[in-house]
Amino acid sequence: MFDEIDVNLLRMACFGGVFLIMALLEAGLPRRGLVKGRTQRWPTNWGLVVLDALLVRLIFPMGGAGLALFAAERGWGVFFALGWSGALAGILTFLALDLAVWFQHLVSHKVPLFWRVHRVHHADSDVDATTALRFHPVEILLSFVWKGVVIVALGGPVEAVLIFEIVLNASAVFGHANLKIPQGLDRLLRLIVVTPDMHRIHHSVLRHETDSNYGFYLSIWDRLFGTYVDQPEQGHETMEIGLGPSLTTRAHSLPFSLMIPFVRTGGRKQDGEDSTAER
Known part of the structure; x- marks a missing residue:
């Protein structure tokens, strides 16, 4: 199966389809202004994902599913x-990888x-579909190394890894x-999966809210x-998103x-404070 299709192309096609649907839906049914x-934010967010994709393709061309196949052989x-x-094994692999991503997010x-x-x-000053693309290339590489270690350690089915990557x-x-x-x-959806309202809280400028809802x-x-x-304490429509004005x-x-990783100023508002603080 995996000799006959380009797994990376499949992932990109699924990602592109979901992104297009979400972009259209949020344009017609926005949660907040x-x-x-x-036009101010999307070029940068897309620029980051292009850099990320090129770097991963160059350093880890086989991808997660390819690594799973390598380990299986x-x-x-x-x-x-x-x-x-x-x-x-497939279900356990999926659950273990999702937990691994949650743990990595917590550690970050x-x-x-x-x-x-x-x-x-x-x-990012707002949270929308392109925020999902907004990661520094160093973080993408670290993420792939971590997932790669988990994939090899588990030795789970290649199909489960591919499905997980697409779902993620x-x-x-x-x-x-x-x-x-x-x-x-x-309410019904978030009994099982992370919803936009649930994850938006994680992007709050308030530290105790940023340090929550790590799931993807x-x-x-x-x-x-x-x-x-x-x-969120401030409500979804009025909550402040981001890291404060300095960043x-x-x-x-x-x-x-x-x-940004090399900029010393900036952080999130500490609980009960108006100023920003760095970890």
């Missing part, structure tokens, strides 16, 4: 050692060095969409580990966004 228009991984395969907030890089994502990309776009979803439907696809991990926040006001610049 934008602080900066699309050599009999590496816990599931291979245990003799687990089929649906059970708690470890100061990683937070400096992750700030690029949070510096799609859910990232959905979770960041500036999309108004009926409250009842949102499944919402269970935040509930299980006590990092779930139900609603967010310049985040629409691609060169500045690439330099």
Whole structure:
């Protein structure tokens, strides 16, 4: 199967389709007004994802599914050692990878060095479908290395890894969409998956809200580990998003966004304070 199709092309096609749908929906059903228009923010966000894609393609051309196939051909991984395969191994692989991404996200907030890089994502003044693209190339490389270690250690089915990668990309776009979803439907959806309202809280300028709702696809991990926040203090329509004026006001610049990890000033508002602070 994987010798006959270009896995990266499949992932890009699925990602592009979901992005187009979300972009159209959020244009017609926006959850909140934008602080900066699309023409100000989108070129930088798209510029970052192009750089990220080129870098990953150059350094890790096989991708996650290719790495899973590489490990499977050599009999590496816990599931291979245990003799687990089929649906059970596939489901466990999917869950383990989703938990691994949740944990990586948590660490990127708690470890100061990683937070400096992750700030690029949070510096956006608004949250919409393109915010899902907004990651510094260094973070993308670190993310791929981490996922690669987990994939090889698990030795799970190649199909499960491919499905996870497609779902992760799609859910990232959905979770960041500036999309108004009926409250009842949102409540129902977030019993299982991360919704735009749930993830938007994570982009709050308030630190105790930024340090919550780390999930990308499944919402269970935040509930299980006590990092779930139900609603933002300031309300979805009026909450302040970003990292404060020292970073967010310049985040629409691609060169500045690439330099954010090296900028010492800026952070999020500490609880009960009006000033910004760095970790």
